[in-house]
Amino acid sequence: MDAAAIHAALVQRFGERxxxxxxxxxSPFAIVATDAIAEVAAFCKADPALALDNLMCLSAVDxxxxxxxxxxxxxxxxxxxxxxxxxxxxxxxxxxxxxxTVEGVWGVANWHEREAWDLFGIVxxxxxxxxxxxxxxxxxxxxxxxxxxDPEYYNGLHVKPTPQMMERALAGETIGVGPFDFTPxxxxxxxx
Amino acid sequence: xxxxxxxxxxxxxxAAQWPSWLVTLVITALPALACFSFMAxxxxxxxxxxxxxxxxxxxxxxxxxxxxxxLLQTVADTVKLLFKEAxxxxxxxxxxxxxxxxxxxxxxxxxxxxxxxxxxxxxADLNVGVFYVSAIAALSTVGIIMAGWASNxxxxxxxxMRSAAQIVSYEIxxxxxxxxxxxxxxxxxxxxxxxxxxxxxxxxxxxxxFPIMPVAFVCFFVTGLAExxxxxxxxxxxxxxxxxxxxxxxxxxxFAMFFxxxxxxxxxxxxxxxxxxxxxxxxxxxxxxxxxxxAMGWFWLWFKxxxxxxxxxxxxxxxxxxxxxxxxxxxxxxxxxxxxxxxxLVGGLVLVPATANGFPWDRYVAWPLTLLLAGFLTLVMxxxxxxDKGRARELALPAGGAAPARQVVR
Amino acid sequence: MxxxxxxxxxxxxxxxxxDTDEMVVNMGPQHPATHGVLRxxxxxxxxxxxxxxxxxxxxxxxxxxxxxxVDYPGVMPYADRMDYCAAMGNTxxxxxxxxxxxxIEVSPxxxxxxxxxxxxxxxxxxxxxxxxxxxxxxxxxPFLHLIRDREKILDLFEWTCGARLLYNYNWVGxxxxxxxxxxxxxxxxxxxxxxxxxxxxxxxxxxxxxIFVRRLSHVGVCxxxxxxxxxxxxxxxxxxxxxxxxxxxxxxxxxxSYDFDVCVGTGQYGPKGSxxxxxxxxxxxxxxxxxxxxxxxxxxxxxxxxxxHEKVPKRVKPPKGEIYFRSxxxxxxxxxxxxxxxxxxxxxxxVKSPCFTAMSVFHHLAKGMLIADVIAxxxxxxxxxxxxxx
Numbered sequence: 001m002d003a004a005a006i007h008a009a010l011v012q013r014f015g016e017r018x019x020x021x022x023x024x025x026x027s028p029f030a031i032v033a034t035d036a037i038a039e040v041a042a043f044c045k046a047d048p049a050l051a052l053d054n055l056m057c058l059s060a061v062d063x064x065x066x067x068x069x070x071x072x073x074x075x076x077x078x079x080x081x082x083x084x085x086x087x088x089x090x091x092x093x094x095x096x097x098x099x100x101t102v103e104g105v106w107g108v109a110n111w112h113e114r115e116a117w118d119l120f121g122i123v124x125x126x127x128x129x130x131x132x133x134x135x136x137x138x139x140x141x142x143x144x145x146x147x148x149x150d151p152e153y154y155n156g157l158h159v160k161p162t163p164q165m166m167e168r169a170l171a172g173e174t175i176g177v178g179p180f181d182f183t184p185x186x187x188x189x190x191x192x
Numbered sequence: 193x194x195x196x197x198x199x200x201x202x203x204x205x206x207a208a209q210w211p212s213w214l215v216t217l218v219i220t221a222l223p224a225l226a227c228f229s230f231m232a233x234x235x236x237x238x239x240x241x242x243x244x245x246x247x248x249x250x251x252x253x254x255x256x257x258x259x260x261x262x263l264l265q266t267v268a269d270t271v272k273l274l275f276k277e278a279x280x281x282x283x284x285x286x287x288x289x290x291x292x293x294x295x296x297x298x299x300x301x302x303x304x305x306x307x308x309x310x311x312x313x314x315x316a317d318l319n320v321g322v323f324y325v326s327a328i329a330a331l332s333t334v335g336i337i338m339a340g341w342a343s344n345x346x347x348x349x350x351x352x353m354r355s356a357a358q359i360v361s362y363e364i365x366x367x368x369x370x371x372x373x374x375x376x377x378x379x380x381x382x383x384x385x386x387x388x389x390x391x392x393x394x395x396x397x398x399x400x401x402f403p404i405m406p407v408a409f410v411c412f413f414v415t416g417l418a419e420x421x422x423x424x425x426x427x428x429x430x431x432x433x434x435x436x437x438x439x440x441x442x443x444x445x446x447f448a449m450f451f452x453x454x455x456x457x458x459x460x461x462x463x464x465x466x467x468x469x470x471x472x473x474x475x476x477x478x479x480x481x482x483x484x485x486x487a488m489g490w491f492w493l494w495f496k497x498x499x500x501x502x503x504x505x506x507x508x509x510x511x512x513x514x515x516x517x518x519x520x521x522x523x524x525x526x527x528x529x530x531x532x533x534x535x536x537l538v539g540g541l542v543l544v545p546a547t548a549n550g551f552p553w554d555r556y557v558a559w560p561l562t563l564l565l566a567g568f569l570t571l572v573m574x575x576x577x578x579x580d581k582g583r584a585r586e587l588a589l590p591a592g593g594a595a596p597a598r599q600v601v602r
Numbered sequence: 603m604x605x606x607x608x609x610x611x612x613x614x615x616x617x618x619x620x621d622t623d624e625m626v627v628n629m630g631p632q633h634p635a636t637h638g639v640l641r642x643x644x645x646x647x648x649x650x651x652x653x654x655x656x657x658x659x660x661x662x663x664x665x666x667x668x669x670x671x672v673d674y675p676g677v678m679p680y681a682d683r684m685d686y687c688a689a690m691g692n693t694x695x696x697x698x699x700x701x702x703x704x705x706i707e708v709s710p711x712x713x714x715x716x717x718x719x720x721x722x723x724x725x726x727x728x729x730x731x732x733x734x735x736x737x738x739x740x741x742x743x744p745f746l747h748l749i750r751d752r753e754k755i756l757d758l759f760e761w762t763c764g765a766r767l768l769y770n771y772n773w774v775g776x777x778x779x780x781x782x783x784x785x786x787x788x789x790x791x792x793x794x795x796x797x798x799x800x801x802x803x804x805x806x807x808x809x810x811x812x813i814f815v816r817r818l819s820h821v822g823v824c825x826x827x828x829x830x831x832x833x834x835x836x837x838x839x840x841x842x843x844x845x846x847x848x849x850x851x852x853x854x855x856x857x858x859s860y861d862f863d864v865c866v867g868t869g870q871y872g873p874k875g876s877x878x879x880x881x882x883x884x885x886x887x888x889x890x891x892x893x894x895x896x897x898x899x900x901x902x903x904x905x906x907x908x909x910x911h912e913k914v915p916k917r918v919k920p921p922k923g924e925i926y927f928r929s930x931x932x933x934x935x936x937x938x939x940x941x942x943x944x945x946x947x948x949x950x951x952x953v954k955s956p957c958f959t960a961m962s963v964f965h966h967l968a969k970g971m972l973i974a975d976v977i978a979x980x981x982x983x984x985x986x987x988x989x990x991x992x
Contacts, residue, residue: 512814
């Protein structure tokens with residue numbers, strides 16, 4: 001099935017919950033209403049004509065400068081039976097984005113959604129294990145958003161050299177930014 | 193012991209007047225100490241041999257820098273280990289942590305007391321020699337469990353438990369298989385076992401009841417691999433699974449002690465296997481037993497034990513590791529039934545006077561088989577050398593040369 | 603959320619609610635057999651694993667964020683460093699993605715060179731995969747024999763572009779260095795030795811070794827539905843019996859003109875989809891790559907040398923748009939989702955790495971195995987943490 005046929009099948013089943021599409025040959029996609037994604041996903045997998053049984057990639061993209069500002073969640077799907085591919089997109093708001101999970105449809109979505117939460121802050125409702133995957137557990141913020149600022153400190157260590165440090169270094173002081181240059185107090189405690 | 197007394201009196205004529213407890217102490221302790229010192233230097237050689245064997249099998253050279261051909265490598269390693277800090281992780285049970293390597297070494301070195309290096313070259317000829325060896329060697333298991341428990345480390349505990357299970361399981365077929373030559377000879381003493389094989393290659397217990405005893409030998413060798421934690425049964429120190437198993441937390445001198453114990457145990461096992469099956473200190477031909485004034489017994493025992501150790505090393509670098517349950521399967525469902533059958537079979541054959549000492553065709557099998565095996569191994573080595581030279585010639589490089597990619601020819 | 607014990611060990615499982623028979627064991631992040639900095643938390647009952655939880659992210663280097671701040675050629679060195687054991691595949695995938703978006707067609711000469719490099723890299727990557735796997739199972743020698751052959755491939759790479767591990771070789775529109783004189787002959791020498799000596803020895807020594815087979819043939823069986831659902835690709839997928847290979851289904855860089863077979867796990871010693879089958883696919887793929895290399899070298903000798911920088915644009919500025927392109931890296935399907943807004947920096951580059959998805963099935967397959975089998979499972983999925991964490 002080509003992109004137009006897949007899009008037609010989706011529209012026939014879901015009507016106006018498919019809110020848009022772009023069907024050029026390079027990268028066809030359909031825009032789905034956010035709350036319908038779980039059903040659309042289940043249909044894509046179960047329908048024998050579509051048989052989109054493989055989630056190739058789940059990406060999140062941040063578009064703060066579009067009107068309206070939005071984040072997109074892109075699902076690239078593939079069918080091993082029919083060897084055709086298609087993409088679904090969701091437009092989610094940039095504040096408190098929430099998307100239903102599709103981990104029940106494609107098992108790999110579990111980890112992809114954890115990564116989207118970790119790097120973008122998109123909450124996937126119904127997810128069994130919504131926690132950070134790539135960044136440390138105590139990291140604050142979601143770095144891949146376009147408005148991300150590096151923090152000043154992480155666990156008491158300077159993250160980047162500040163201009164004040166540069167002045168002090170030029171004045172001859174030995175400055176370091178790494179963990180080896182900030183020798184913490186010896187916290188070793190003898191057990192009784 | 194009387195020989196030692198004679199030597200002592202010859203050295204110190206005053207010794208005849210010493211109180212008897214002192215004399216007994218000296219004449220029992222001195223040979224044991226001499227034997228121990230000699231054997232404690234063994235691991236230096238075995239470790240070097242292992243690394244060289246590993247290197248050649250893996251298409252590389254092994255240690256080459258420290259001393260000519262890397263001969264001083266183990267000396268350097270020993271010195272390094274002695275100087276290294278012996279780290280005591282937090283919350284280890286200090287007493288057990290220190291006693292464990294000592295116990296393992298005790299279990300490894302004590303059996304040397306009964307191994308005969310010659311007709312009168314044996315520190316103590318116990319009449320329960322083989323039984324003593326098995327019993328003492330099992331002491332190292334206690335040491336291993338202690339090491340694993342005291343380390344306060346789940347992985348070490350895993351390794352220790354696996355090791356305990358493995359050694360205990362393989363003790364049973366091992367003891368049954370020891371019974372087979374013992375039944376044939378009728379004595380547990382290692383000296384008696386050796387002397388019952390006197391007269392040349394065809395009298396060695398390996399070739400009696402052909403093909404029953406070779407099967408017993410192979411099975412005994414397999415149980416020995418498992419007892420000494422060698423591949424393919426080296427689960428307790430499975431490097432890639434448990435880092436280093438029960439001796440993960442040991443460093444410096446304590447690690448050196450475990451290492452020493454492992455190689456010594458290997459040698460002990462090889463020596464016992466040699467005595468039981470391969471004729472102990474006896475030469476293949478009686479004429480080679482005494483070259484001029486020099487008794488060659490020690491040489492032959494060494495030669496055979498080292499050959500067995502070479503086979504152990506060969507197997508280690510060739511075979512992968514069995515999983516724990518597969519290991520247990522081999523012990524209980526393969527080796528134990530075979531051992532039981534062999535005991536019953538050989539026991540029955542010994543009772544029948546016609547076959548009390550072996551089948552009639554035994555004496556004709558020994559030499560042909562040995563020569564065949566030696567010839568085959570030599571042919572394989574020659575073929576390997578010729579292939580290597582041929583490949584080098586083909587690539588127009590000096591023998592043992594570099595990779596071909598640097599040629600700029602079209 | 604996480605419970606810390608007095609010794610500082612942090613576990614995600616509530617240790618008070620544990621059955622007293624169970625133990626929480628940590629494997630990694632420093633461990634000889636986890637192929638990188640991976641931490642696996644196991645809840646075991648003796649030797650049997652009741653639950654497993656992998657923790658990744660120890661090697662996260664913010665690749666995707668960096669890509670938004672450099673230009674397209676500047677992404678190449680970063681892309682190399684994702685799967686550092688098979689760097690040619692990463693850069694090839696990215697170069698093809700950008701070329702597709704910019705509609706750049708490279709010459710057949712460059713295509714052949716790219717195929718040669720990609721297949722040499724496939725052999726080199728599989729030598730590490732199979733070699734370290736056999737080392738994990740306990741046989742040390744095949745690893746060294748395979749590394750000896752990998753050294754020859756790395757010498758070829760060094761001769762061509764100066765680097766042994768991270769090459770920055772495939773550029774948008776071409777490659778960085780042309781093949782030197784004598785490369786064809788040297789590669790043929792290597793292939794001759796590999797096919798005559800290393801490969802048969804590998805099969806005899808370890809792959810068909812009874813101990814090896816018994817360790818692996820009933821372990822970690824992954825059914826085809828599970829494999830597709832968890833997006834296992836490459837040798838992991840083909841080990842479960844599904845004969846899909848991007849080089850055949852959606853060929854790129856001239857692969858449609860080469861004659862080679864797709865290697866599939868056949869379940870010759872146990873159920874299909876076991877650890878043995880995945881490893882078997884990698885072993886046999888090395889021979890198929892050698893086949894492709896012979897054909898590519900023959901083709902190269904008949905071609906005229908062309909300028910490899912001919913189509914490399916002075917400034918890479920793709921038109922506004924997006925594309926998702928996947929290529930067959932040695933570890934599976936490497937997917938690049940590139941969103942361009944017409945600038946010289948990518949707007950968003952998302953990488954779907956095959957090892958990431960392979961690792962996601964780990965917790966499912968690890969239930970009920972012994973700890974030794976967990977090692978076998980990790981090795982059979984052939985993960986490289988650089989690619990998982992990016």
